[in-house]
Amino acid sequence: MAEILNVIVATDCGSTTTKAILIEKRGDEYRQTYRGEAPTTVEAPFEDVTRGVLNAFAELEELSGRKILDGEKIITPAQENTGVDIYISTSSAGGGLQMMVAGAVKTMSAQSAQKAALGAGAIVMDVIASNDKRLPHEKIERIRDLRPDMILLSGGTDGGTVSHVVELAEFIGAANPRPRLGMTFQLPVIYAGNKEARDRVSDVLKDKTALRITDNLRPLLEMENLGPARLEIQNLFLEHVMAHAPGYKKLMSWTGVPIMPTPGAVGEMIQAIARKDNINVVGVDIGGATTDVFSVFDGIFNRTVSANFGMSYSISNVIAETGIENIIRWLPFEIDEADIRNRIKNKMIRPTTIPQLLEDLILEHAIAREALRLSFVQHKALAVGLKGVQKLKDMSESFDRVTEEETLIKMNNLDLIVGSGGVLSHAPRRSQAMMMMIDAFQPQGITMIAVDSIFMMPHLGVLSTINEKAATEVFEKDCLIYLGPCVSLTNSGKFGSHCLDCVITYSDGKRTEDSLSLGEIKVFELKEGEKAKVEISPANKFDLGEGKGKKLIKEVVGGVVGLVIDARGRPLNLDGSKGKEPMEKVLSEWNNAFDAYPTLPFYEKL
């Protein structure tokens, strides 16, 4: 690896597209300069991932004028307009990394194992636990049928249960599962449980699987140690899974650092940003098949993947999960339910089509809100403190709702939401992306909303492992588009009642005053990078995160959409029956506040 990094080329080999970016040091700062893409070539007729990578490089060469390739070799190091200093890559081609995890207790070691696998960038196909209420033969059938890329087995604190862990190993042994790729090699199994059960587990599994043993991921009830298991997963991903995917051996020989699973790299980037500014961050990547949610709260990183919520391949599953009525509630026009169902199924079977009619675009945005909302609900459920730990509580805490108590995601302490994925990054108007994220995540207090402009978080995530400064510079300057801050109530009240007065003082001294009633949302002008002081006085019963009736005074920085003051209350109520106006009209008013959609003659009713 070259020690001085002036020119970096990075690719992300996705299921359908290989995206290449060029990062160059200009003066003292790193900037992303060019971008090229080509169809991924993992599958027939090519069956060699490097073909797609070379095609993406060729486009980069054409656009940048920099010669990167000498035949099929990458030229290193960079000299003037030739070569690069390093090539790095991520991959999610061929369905990414698919794992199964097992642990003794569902909410303890099995959950920790799930977090380790997700954090390493895997899709968790199933969680097997001694107490998951399935009968032994059902567990064995499931392990055999799923054909994961690898299995992570945990269970027991060090010195704790042996028999439950060995029992799980016996189930895996009896299932004798075969890996998804490669007919001949053995399935990798990582054991990261009670160290006193290692020999027994090894006896059961060493002949039937490619067993690796690493540190216990839950050595004590009060402690998780996910790092060694995550590292082992990523090593095995390279050694077993990637090595059997077409062309990856060659690709691995080209890269300066190991190839990372795409979501693992995005997680690295989110963590780097949270570290740099010491903030709490939620990141979301909504793709065609899956939606990934990442969070860092008080330094604790969590990732979840909702494997069947997406905007094309899995679009129909969003409806199946949420119900058609939850989609219709976001539509500011009437439409026949059967018509919506057929449209959605047609998108599912022809996933690469794009909405041409405004009506179709608004429908897709409604579905995106639900996909994001459901994925975030799943994330909050997994991003919890350690279960099984005894805590001292006072009387008032004992009455708090369990879910509120356990999730680490405190919306009132959230500083930044970063959205990524086609429906957010490529929304025709940025305000549409901002609305979708506010509606889905329902931030409270002051939260900055941003989108990843061209999906380069994976590339920057790998880069952050070798040069965090370069990665965060490019992330802030070229990757993120700040849409603007959103100031929201944390509670609700009577629809239409006066709930807050605000004064915005701009840096040039100009002042804007306004007052909002419950159910209203307004967007105030505040350009990207421009600062303003906001003073918001909530009415007695309303809270902006400072306490009921307490004034909020903060300096905020603007974005391309502006400053949003959301007085619609939390949780957001879309039940039109309580208002005086029909919900379609209310939704249209919200859209108009953002100038979210064009007014075409045909759509004047919007």
Next chain:
Amino acid sequence: MTHAYTPGLRLSEKLQIRKNRNLPLPGDVIVKKGDTVKSDDIVARTNLPGKVHSVNVVNRLAILPTDLRKNMLKKEGDSVVKDEPIAETSPFIKMFKSICLSPITGIIESISDITGQVLLREPPKPVQITAYVDGKVVETIEKEGVVIETSATFIQGIFGIGGETTGELQIIVNSPDDIVKPDDINETHRGKIIACGSIIYSDAIKKAIDTGVKGIVVGGIRDKEINELLGYDLGVAITGSEDINITIIITEGFGQIGMAQKTFDMLKKRVGSVASINGATQIRAGVVRPEIIIPYDDEETSGKSDKNESTADEESAGISIGDEVRIIRNPNFGVLGKVKDLPSELQTIETEAMARVLEVEFPDGQTAIVPRANIEAIEE
């Protein structure tokens, strides 16, 4: 270079097709290279491992795991029959003896003196693979399967449910825009594959299943019918293993959409021939579309020499002016036309998105600008 690649559905009157017929696990191939096979001939067979059952013997006998082996009547690998004792205690007073019986007929897979668990495995389950299409064995892969080649009419559908089936092809409507009614289906259609028009509703599907129709090929279907048939809302398009006693293939999409005239005409030409169809659809990377394969028999092929005969493996080219395309998104969903122009600049469409577009000319001479992502080539 990046290029607009719009893979379409294959539609070919005569095509050289190779079908891989592979076993799920290594086994025996029972045909030879050069053999002529019929669709229902068995070409390979294997045994799938039997189901595993577990019995916690130490709990049943109230003993310690460390004492398990000395109480076992059987050892690993031994055969057992259902209700046969596999372990028993030997107390001083015989009336306190506890016995543990086998819940299945099979073999003892493992005995664990840690967990006290005994795993038993049912006998292997035989699995046979049929040829699926009439044709010739052109390759055998030892222990894995065979490749069968046939010359056939080949039509890809857009979506299907139900697995492989074969039957004589019948058309039961007069035009591709017709709606099939329950009365159109009768006893003569038992065991057949029926081609319908623009849509089929629940009542006609039910009649087809009751009559014993093996497969339905139709232009469109409503989401509602699929839900009713499956009993659940289909979330992800991975199908083919549904147990519904019929295979349904749609050629155009969801809703009422007339079957493309070309598809209809091609099916009409082959009425009376035996068709092999498979509804299996997988819309992910590595897409699988449902297929209709209608092999030509020897007499039909020997008399003809089709120099333009293509193969299913040929790579699809891009879109060119004059190519026939199908619009696959609103507005004009399902309409066929010809590419009139391929402007290279991005254009703003109604949603305000900037997209690569093309101009399509319809049979009536009208034209429309359509995003390239929203058309599908009709590939021969």
